[in-house]
Amino acid sequence: MKKIFYIFYxxxxxxxxxxxxxxxxxxxxxxxxxxxxxxxGSESVAPNVYAGMFWVVVFFSAMSGLSRVFVSEExxxxxxxxxxxxxxxxxxxxKFLFNLVLIFFINSVIALLYMxxxxxFLIQNWNSFLLAYVLGNFGISASSTIIxxxxxxxxxxxxxxxxxxxxxxxxxxxxxxxxxxxxxxxxPISDVEAELLVLISYDVVMITASILVFDxxxxx
Amino acid sequence: MKNFWKFLLFxxxxxxxxxxxxxxxxxxPKSFFxxxxxxxxxxKARIIFFHxxxxxxTVLAYLLAMFYGIRYxxxxxxxxxxxxxxxxxxxxxxxxLATVTGSVWxxxxxxxxxxxxxxxxxxxxxxxxYGAYFALRSALDSEEKRARLSAIxxxxxxxxxxxxxxxxxxxxxxxxxxxxxIDPATGQVRASSNPVIKFEMAANMRVVFFLxxxxxxxxxxxxxxxxxxxxxxxxxSQKEI
Amino acid sequence: MNEIIxxxxxxxxxxxxxxxxxxxxxxxxxxxxLVITGKNGSGKSxxxxxxxxxxxxxxxxxxxxxxxxxxDRENIYQIIGLVSPYLxxxxxxxxxxxxxxxxxxxxxxxxxxxxxxxxxxxxxxERKNDLLRTYSSGMKQRIKYASAIxxxxxxxxxxxxxxxxxxxxxxxxxxxxxxxREDGFVIIATNESQDFKYGNRIINLDEYKxxxxx
Numbered sequence: 001m002k003k004i005f006y007i008f009y010x011x012x013x014x015x016x017x018x019x020x021x022x023x024x025x026x027x028x029x030x031x032x033x034x035x036x037x038x039x040x041g042s043e044s045v046a047p048n049v050y051a052g053m054f055w056v057v058v059f060f061s062a063m064s065g066l067s068r069v070f071v072s073e074e075x076x077x078x079x080x081x082x083x084x085x086x087x088x089x090x091x092x093x094x095k096f097l098f099n100l101v102l103i104f105f106i107n108s109v110i111a112l113l114y115m116x117x118x119x120x121f122l123i124q125n126w127n128s129f130l131l132a133y134v135l136g137n138f139g140i141s142a143s144s145t146i147i148x149x150x151x152x153x154x155x156x157x158x159x160x161x162x163x164x165x166x167x168x169x170x171x172x173x174x175x176x177x178x179x180x181x182x183x184x185x186x187x188p189i190s191d192v193e194a195e196l197l198v199l200i201s202y203d204v205v206m207i208t209a210s211i212l213v214f215d216x217x218x219x220x
Numbered sequence: 221m222k223n224f225w226k227f228l229l230f231x232x233x234x235x236x237x238x239x240x241x242x243x244x245x246x247x248x249p250k251s252f253f254x255x256x257x258x259x260x261x262x263x264k265a266r267i268i269f270f271h272x273x274x275x276x277x278t279v280l281a282y283l284l285a286m287f288y289g290i291r292y293x294x295x296x297x298x299x300x301x302x303x304x305x306x307x308x309x310x311x312x313x314x315x316x317l318a319t320v321t322g323s324v325w326x327x328x329x330x331x332x333x334x335x336x337x338x339x340x341x342x343x344x345x346x347x348x349x350y351g352a353y354f355a356l357r358s359a360l361d362s363e364e365k366r367a368r369l370s371a372i373x374x375x376x377x378x379x380x381x382x383x384x385x386x387x388x389x390x391x392x393x394x395x396x397x398x399x400x401x402i403d404p405a406t407g408q409v410r411a412s413s414n415p416v417i418k419f420e421m422a423a424n425m426r427v428v429f430f431l432x433x434x435x436x437x438x439x440x441x442x443x444x445x446x447x448x449x450x451x452x453x454x455x456x457s458q459k460e461i
Numbered sequence: 462m463n464e465i466i467x468x469x470x471x472x473x474x475x476x477x478x479x480x481x482x483x484x485x486x487x488x489x490x491x492x493x494x495l496v497i498t499g500k501n502g503s504g505k506s507x508x509x510x511x512x513x514x515x516x517x518x519x520x521x522x523x524x525x526x527x528x529x530x531x532x533d534r535e536n537i538y539q540i541i542g543l544v545s546p547y548l549x550x551x552x553x554x555x556x557x558x559x560x561x562x563x564x565x566x567x568x569x570x571x572x573x574x575x576x577x578x579x580x581x582x583x584x585x586x587e588r589k590n591d592l593l594r595t596y597s598s599g600m601k602q603r604i605k606y607a608s609a610i611x612x613x614x615x616x617x618x619x620x621x622x623x624x625x626x627x628x629x630x631x632x633x634x635x636x637x638x639x640x641x642r643e644d645g646f647v648i649i650a651t652n653e654s655q656d657f658k659y660g661n662r663i664i665n666l667d668e669y670k671x672x673x674x675x
Contacts, residue, residue: 171383
């Protein structure tokens with residue numbers, strides 16, 4: 001456990017020093033949200049459209065920032081030292097933790113911006129929204145981390161990332177949109193019970209599968 | 221007889237083609253060689269004999285590609301990767317065929333080319349996965365990495381299918397036969413009550429349908445066999461240079 | 462006293478269609494010093510990476526046996542130190558930060574004093590708080606040695622031991638190799654004939670290139 005935390009800690013202090021991901025990510029979120037703001041103008045949209053737009057922005061910010069964990073190691077050639085000081089499972093979980101914290105942070109920024117800028121983005125059932133938010137972040141982080149590990153070995157990393165991640169993340173995003181819609185309409189949590197359970201199994205399946213296959217990706 | 225199956229394929233394909241286009245469609249079929257009329261479908265019902273097999277082969281090819289991908293990971297044999305990629309390439313072709321035949325038919329039956337019904341959506345996602353698979357392969361220049369990483373990607377993408385199966389009927393109204401829908405009263409998933417969706421094939425159509433599935437499957441394995449043998453020859457000849 | 466054995470059986474590696482080496486068989490035991498040599502591109506670095514467990518072999522096996530017990534592949538990083546020209550450390554951190562991070566990730570109980578001691582040994586104590594990106598290539602080579610001996614490994618794998626080093630640095634390396642812990646062993650990959658004297662056995666990889674077409 002400690003080892004995993006220190007892998008995270010290494011990336012975290014490196015991020016504080018180099019700002020690989022954070023600055024770009026925050027700017028990305030600002031740009032994406034203001035594009036939506038400008039394109040809407042003064043028109044008001046049905047509330048549940050915001051649920052979709054919220055997760056779309058989350059998806060694309062994940063696609064612009066979460067690949068750094070492996071791409072930066074690969075680009076700087078530090079993959080070797082990392083594989084000499086820790087076993088693959090530790091490396092994966094450390095990177096997963098870092099992405100998890102990053103996506104939690106970015107996701108909160110997006111949620112706050114939405115609540116502040118769009119009056120119609122009103123969550124009526126906080127319980128189901130928060131559950132979806134937490135479980136969704138776990139799932140996004142797991143899938144993004146393993147896909148990031150795959151594309152870090154490829155030549156064209158940037159464009160390939162969303163292409164590979166989209167089919168894998170799509171069921172998750174669709175479920176999150178459904179739950180968010182229901183939360184905005186103020187439906188009781190029992191309405192989305194099945195969706196939440198499926199969300200949990202998505203997280204479990206993706207995290208377990210990633211741990212199992214990561215070793216094969218990681219060792220050249 | 222070594223080429224028995226080629227002969228079998230020829231016979232089956234002939235039966236399927238004749239069986240698809242020759243039998244007249246009548247309101248009350250009297251003989252075995254007449255198809256019943258399905259209101260709203262008429263002659264357009266005949267597509268089922270070609271469209272469904274292509275969709276089936278798309279899925280079969282994906283499973284084969286994944287199977288040989290996993291086998292490559294176990295045995296590190298380049299020929300497993302060659303088999304995997306030739307299955308994927310054929311699957312991609314059949315996936316495009318299924319999408320195109322389906323959407324042309326949808327234009328004339330349902331009124332527009334695309335409806336995002338669950339099965340249209342799943343074939344679209346499969347198309348995306350095939351596309352991503354080949355994009356990934358072309359971005360990796362080392363043979364081993366290409367084989368290894370594309371196999372892993374096919375596994376990860378496959379793992380999402382149960383979630384799609386769960387989520388899709390909840391989001392989209394099914395138009396395909398056998399689609400599920402959400403009961404508005406209870407919120408439970410149930411079989412659709414729409415007559416066109418509930419439609420069941422007459423016995424004689426069923427015969428042609430299953431013969432067609434068999435014929436197309438044999439055709440696929442023939443293609444696949446040729447494709448991976450050609451790739452294998454290319455692989456060997458490049459090695460000697 | 463530990464006893465460690467490295468057993469390499471029928472090891473083969475090819476990159477795509479190019480065979481690097483084939484039918485490699487050898488054994489190394491505690492107290493030995495093995496020198497691996499061969500022309501440029503003969504696969505010395507590749508072999509060392511496979512031995513360190515960071516690269517997979519095409520076929521054959523590499524086994525580490527510590528006190529009659531086979532060590533799992535995932536755990537050999539704990540007993541191995543590698544120095545290689547391919548090794549790149551984190552250049553946004555200082556030498557001290559690099560070592561202390563590695564110690565934490567490895568979960569070593571090691572004090573700051575002990576890290577300073579290692580930095581003194583490799584002669585980097587005065588510059589320990591400078592970021593690695595300001596280091597010269599010789600200093601980078603020294604910090605690689607520090608990171609390789611940080612966890613007091615049983616096995617030291619050194620690729621091109623003296624590249625970029627001055628006299629003082631070469632003396633340190635010589636001392637490190639010749640006085641390495643007796644229950645461990647050292648494998649050196651080199652082309653410099655003056656390094657051959659460190660080994661009590663030499664393997665020439667050029668002799669493992671048969672089967673060129675297969």
